[in-house]
Amino acid sequence: xxxxxxxxxxxxxxxxxxxxxxxxxxxxxxxxxxxxxxxxxxxxxxxxxxxxxxxxxxxxxxxxxxxxxxxxxxxxxxxxxxxxxxxxxxxxxxxxxxxxxxxxxxxxxxxxxxxxxxxxxxxxxxxxxxxxxxxxxxxxxxxxxxxxxxxxxxxxxxxxxxxxxxxxxxxxxxxxxxxxxxxxxxxxxxxxxxxxxxxxxxxxxxxxxxxxxxxxxxxxxxxxxxxxxxxxxxxxxxxxxxxxxxxxxxxxxxxxxxxxxxxxxxxxxxxxxxxxxxxxxxxxxxxxxxxxxxxxxxxxxxxxxxxxxxxxxxxxxxxxxxxxxxxxxxxxxxxxxxxxxxxxxxxxxxxxxxxxxxxxxxxxxxxxxxxxx
Numbered sequence: 582x583x584x585x586x587x588x589x590x591x592x593x594x595x596x597x598x599x600x601x602x603x604x605x606x607x608x609x610x611x612x613x614x615x616x617x618x619x620x621x622x623x624x625x626x627x628x629x630x631x632x633x634x635x636x637x638x639x640x641x642x643x644x645x646x647x648x649x650x651x652x653x654x655x656x657x658x659x660x661x662x663x664x665x666x667x668x669x670x671x672x673x674x675x676x677x678x679x680x681x682x683x684x685x686x687x688x689x690x691x692x693x694x695x696x697x698x699x700x701x702x703x704x705x706x707x708x709x710x711x712x713x714x715x716x717x718x719x720x721x722x723x724x725x726x727x728x729x730x731x732x733x734x735x736x737x738x739x740x741x742x743x744x745x746x747x748x749x750x751x752x753x754x755x756x757x758x759x760x761x762x763x764x765x766x767x768x769x770x771x772x773x774x775x776x777x778x779x780x781x782x783x784x785x786x787x788x789x790x791x792x793x794x795x796x797x798x799x800x801x802x803x804x805x806x807x808x809x810x811x812x813x814x815x816x817x818x819x820x821x822x823x824x825x826x827x828x829x830x831x832x833x834x835x836x837x838x839x840x841x842x843x844x845x846x847x848x849x850x851x852x853x854x855x856x857x858x859x860x861x862x863x864x865x866x867x868x869x870x871x872x873x874x875x876x877x878x879x880x881x882x883x884x885x886x887x888x889x890x891x892x893x894x895x896x897x898x899x900x901x902x903x904x905x906x907x908x909x910x911x912x913x914x915x916x917x918x919x920x921x922x923x924x925x926x927x928x929x930x931x932x933x934x935x936x937x938x939x940x941x942x943x944x945x946x947x948x949x950x951x952x953x954x
Contacts, residue, residue, distance in 0.1 A: 646683045650732070653737040667735065678724060683729060689707075697738065698738055705730070705740070719753050719758055722753050766915065768919070771905050775904060786882045789879065789882040791901065792857050794897070797917070804898065804914060807878070807879065822854055840939075868886045877889060898913035899913045921938060
C-alpha cells in the first residue's frame, strides 16, 4: 500500500512533426469557385495553402491543419515562441488521437466543397454523421467532435454555441452507447500465485516482466505512466521504495499532478515490489552503465537494449497475465481495475485508492473500474 508524497512537474519540450496524411487532397480554405489568383493571395497572407497531387495528377490546393493554425495565430500578432506554446497545449498523445479526425474533417469539407473557415455547427454534425454511418460509436464521435472544435478554435473559426450538436451526440449515445467492455474483473491472486510458482526464475526476461506487472498492480498506474518513468525517478531504500512522477501524466492538469508513492517492504520477498525492483535495478545496472541513453526505468531485456516503449511494456504485462491464467481478452490496462477492485473488497479506504490512482472523483472509479469477480 503506498502513501502519497509530493512530486515536481517537468514540462517536456514541444515536438514538431509533419502533417503527413496520405491520400487525397485536404480541405481547401476557400470555396472551389475562387480564382487561382485569389488562392495565391490567400496563401501569401495567412492561410498557408499547400499543393499536392490529386488522383488525376493535377496539383490541388490543400492545407496542413497545423500550418493553418500557425498562420492564423501569427496573423494575429503572436510571436513564433508564443505560437509554439499554443501548439504545445496538445500533448503528443492527444495530437496523435486528434490528427486522424481533423484530417478526416478536412477531407470531408474538401469533398463537400465547403470552406473550413465557414464551418458551422451543422457542417460539424454532418461530418460526425458520416463517421457514425461508417460504424463508429459514441466514444469515437465525441473524440472527433472535441478534435475538430479544438482545431477550429485555434484556427480562428468561431463556431458559437452548439446546442443541436450536444443533442446529436446524446442521440448517438442512446443509439450506439459506449459501454464498459467487461462487467467483471479477474482476481489479482491469480497473478500472485503465478509469481510464487516461479520464485526461482532468475532470468532477466522474467524479472523484467514480473517487475512491470507487479508494479502496475501495487501502484494502480496506467501503462503509459510506467513507461514514462525514468530510472532516476525510483529510489530503493532499506525499508521502502520511493517513486516520484517527474513527467506529465495523462491526468496531470495545471495545479494537479500525480503524487509520489511509497511502498513498504512486504514480508514475502517473492511478492515484495521493493525486493523485486531492487533485483531488477541491480540486474540492469551493467547495461545502463555501458549505455547512458538507457534512462527509462524499464528497458528491453534483449540485445540491443533500448528504452522500452509503451507498447512493449503493455505486451509484457498482457503476456504475464495470460501465462498466469487471466482470460486473454483482458489487456494490460485491466490491472488498474483488478487491483483497485480487490482493495475495495479488502476494505481499503476509497479516498486512499483515489489518491493513489490519481482519480479526482469517486464516480470515475465506480463507473469504469470497480467491478466484481
